[in-house]
Amino acid sequence: MDSFALIIFGITGNLVQKYLLQALYDMAEKGLLPPKMSIVGIARKVMNKKDFKKYLYDVLHMENIHHRHPIKQNIFNDMANRLHYIDGHLDDPQFYKRLNKFLDTLTKKGINCSNRIYYLATYPDLYSHVFENLQKMGMNRQKNGYVRLMIEKPIGNDLKSAQSLNKLLLGYFSEDQIYRLDHYLGKETIQNILTFRFSNDIFEPLINRDYIDHIQISATEDFGIGARGGYYDMVGALKDVGQNHQLQMLAFSTMNAPSEFSNEAITAQRLKILQNLKPLPQKVVFGQYEGYTKEDNVSPKSQTETFYALKTYLENDRFKGVPVYIRAGKKLKQTVTEISLVFKNPQNRLFKHITGGTEANILIYRITPNEGIVLKIATKGPGHQAKLDSEYMQFCYKLDPHSHYIPDPYERLITDTIRGDQTFFNSAEEVEAQWAFIDPLVVKKGHPHIYKPGSWGPKEADDLLKADGRVWLEPSMDFCRI
Numbered sequence: 001m002d003s004f005a006l007i008i009f010g011i012t013g014n015l016v017q018k019y020l021l022q023a024l025y026d027m028a029e030k031g032l033l034p035p036k037m038s039i040v041g042i043a044r045k046v047m048n049k050k051d052f053k054k055y056l057y058d059v060l061h062m063e064n065i066h067h068r069h070p071i072k073q074n075i076f077n078d079m080a081n082r083l084h085y086i087d088g089h090l091d092d093p094q095f096y097k098r099l100n101k102f103l104d105t106l107t108k109k110g111i112n113c114s115n116r117i118y119y120l121a122t123y124p125d126l127y128s129h130v131f132e133n134l135q136k137m138g139m140n141r142q143k144n145g146y147v148r149l150m151i152e153k154p155i156g157n158d159l160k161s162a163q164s165l166n167k168l169l170l171g172y173f174s175e176d177q178i179y180r181l182d183h184y185l186g187k188e189t190i191q192n193i194l195t196f197r198f199s200n201d202i203f204e205p206l207i208n209r210d211y212i213d214h215i216q217i218s219a220t221e222d223f224g225i226g227a228r229g230g231y232y233d234m235v236g237a238l239k240d241v242g243q244n245h246q247l248q249m250l251a252f253s254t255m256n257a258p259s260e261f262s263n264e265a266i267t268a269q270r271l272k273i274l275q276n277l278k279p280l281p282q283k284v285v286f287g288q289y290e291g292y293t294k295e296d297n298v299s300p301k302s303q304t305e306t307f308y309a310l311k312t313y314l315e316n317d318r319f320k321g322v323p324v325y326i327r328a329g330k331k332l333k334q335t336v337t338e339i340s341l342v343f344k345n346p347q348n349r350l351f352k353h354i355t356g357g358t359e360a361n362i363l364i365y366r367i368t369p370n371e372g373i374v375l376k377i378a379t380k381g382p383g384h385q386a387k388l389d390s391e392y393m394q395f396c397y398k399l400d401p402h403s404h405y406i407p408d409p410y411e412r413l414i415t416d417t418i419r420g421d422q423t424f425f426n427s428a429e430e431v432e433a434q435w436a437f438i439d440p441l442v443v444k445k446g447h448p449h450i451y452k453p454g455s456w457g458p459k460e461a462d463d464l465l466k467a468d469g470r471v472w473l474e475p476s477m478d479f480c481r482i
C-alpha cells in the first residue's frame with residue numbers, strides 16, 4: 001500500500017477521541033497502515049511534542065465503550081511516531097502556509113504527501129474556510145497522487161442547507177474525492193444484509209409485498225444524552241439518527257439487487273429506496289423524556305425531541321402498501337438497534353387453532369446488541385400437548401467460529417477511503433433524498449409528548465401502530481447470547 005498523509009482537522013475533539021484514534025490504533029496493530037504513513041492533527045490548543053504525546057496516551061487509555069482492549073506499548077510508540085500536531089486557527093489563511101510547509105517537510109522525510117486524506121472532524125461553519133484556503137494553496141489539487149476528503153454527518157440541517165454544502169464541496173472537490181461518512185454503513189452487521197439477501201436465493205423471493213406484512217426499524221437507547229446536550233438540543237432524535245442511520249438501514253434491507261457489487265450499482269439501488277419514501281407528516285410522533293430540560297447545556301424550555309416514531313411507505317411495486325414503522329429514542333426501556341421484517345400470517349395455516357399457531361415469522365437484522373441475523377419460526381413444543389413454540393434460527397457473530405472479530409466501522413471506512421472505495425459512503429443525492437423525506441415531517445413539530453425514562457416512549461407512538469392493528473415488537477434478548 002502506498003504511503004499517504006492523513007490530515008485531521010479537529011484532532012482534540014470528541015469524535016476523534018471516541019472513535020478515530022482508536023480506529024487508527026487498531027489499524028496500526030493489524031498492519032493496515034503503510035510504514036511511512038503519517039497523521040497530522042490540527043486544533044487551536046497550543047501543545048508541544050511532549051504534550052501531544054501525552055494527549056495521545058490519555059485518549060488511548062481512557063475508558064471507552066468502543067475500544068476496550070489493552071494498548072500495547074510498541075503499537076503506541078508506532079502511533080506516536082506517525083502522529084504530528086500543528087496548532088492553528090482554521091479560519092486563518094496564514095495557518096495553511098504553515099501546514100503546507102509542514103507537509104513539504106514530511107515529504108522530504110519520505111512520506112508520500114501527494115497522497116492525502118483530509119478528515120473534517122470539526123465544526124461545519126469552518127468548512128468553507130478550510131476549502132477556500134486549501135484551494136488558495138493548491139492543496140486540494142491532485143498532482144502526483146490522490147486527494148480525498150472525509151466528511152462527517154450532519155451534511156446540512158435540512159434539504160436546502162445540504163444542497164448548499166454539497167454545492168460548496170463540489171466547488172473544491174469532485175464527487176469521487178468526497179467520502180460522506182455515515183458510520184452505520186461501516187458496520188459489519190449492516191454490510192452483511194447485502195450478503196444475506198443476495199447470496200442466499202431462498203429469502204429474496206419472499207421479501208416483497210406478497211409476503212411481508214410490515215417493517216419495523218428501532219434504534220433505542222436506555223441512556224440519556226450525557227454530555228452531548230449542546231449538540232443534541234439543536235438537532236433532536238429524528239435528525240440525529242433518523243435522517244441518516246435509520247433511513248440507510250431501510251435502504252439496505254429493501255433495495256433491489258444491484259447489477260454488480262460496485263459503488264455505482266449499490267448506491268443507485270439505495271438511492272431509489274430513499275427517493276421512493278413517502279413522508280406522512282400526520283403520522284409522526286415526537287417525545288421527550290421527563291427531566292430532559294434539566295440536562296446540562298439544554299434549554300429549560302427546550303421542545304427538542306429525544307424520541308420519535310413514524311410511519312411511512314415505499315412507493316415502489318415491490319413494497320407498495322407495506323407500512324414501515326421507524327422509531328428511535330433515548331432513556332427507553334432497552335438499548336437495541338434492529339430491522340424486523342414481519343411476514344404475513346396466511347389464513348390457511350394448518351396449526352392456526354393451536355396455542356402459538358398464529359405467530360408471525362420475523363426476519364431480524366440485529367445491529368446491536370447480540371449482533372446477528374435471525375428468523376423467528378414456529379416449532380412443535382415438545383411433549384403430548386399440541387402447542388407451538390416460537391424459536392430463532394440464528395446466525396450470530398459472537399457464536400460464529402469463523403468470525404474472528406468485527407472491525408470497528410471507522411476502521412473499515414478509513415480503510416475504504418485509503419483504497420478509494422466509496423461503496424459504503426453516501427453520495428450527495430442520497431443525503432439530499434434523505435432530507436427531502438425528513439423536511440416535511442418537522443414542519444408542524446409542536447410540543448413533544450413527555451414520557452417516563454425506562455418506558456418505550458409516549459403512548460401516542462403505540463397508538464400509531466394500534467390504529468393499524470399492530471404493535472411495536474418487544475426486542476428479544478433470547479438469541480445470539482454467549
Ligand SMILES: NC(=O)c1ccc[n+]([C@@H]2O[C@H](COP(=O)([O-])OP(=O)(O)OC[C@H]3O[C@@H](n4cnc5c(N)ncnc54)[C@H](OP(=O)(O)O)[C@@H]3O)[C@@H](O)[C@H]2O)c1
Nearest residue numbers: 010011012013014015043044045089090121122152153154
Ligand atoms: N462527537 C461525535 O460523536 C460525532 C458523531 C458524528 C459526527 N460528528 C461530527 O464530527 C464533527 C466534530 O464533532 P466533535 O463532537 O468532535 O466536536 P468537538 O468535540 O467540539 O471538536 C471540535 C474540534 O475542532 C477544533 N476546532 C474548533 N474550532 C477550531 C478552529 N477555529 N480552528 C481550529 N480548530 C478548531 C477543536 O479544537 P480546539 O477547540 O482546541 O481548537 C476540536 O478539536 C462535527 O461536524 C460533528 O457533527 C461528531
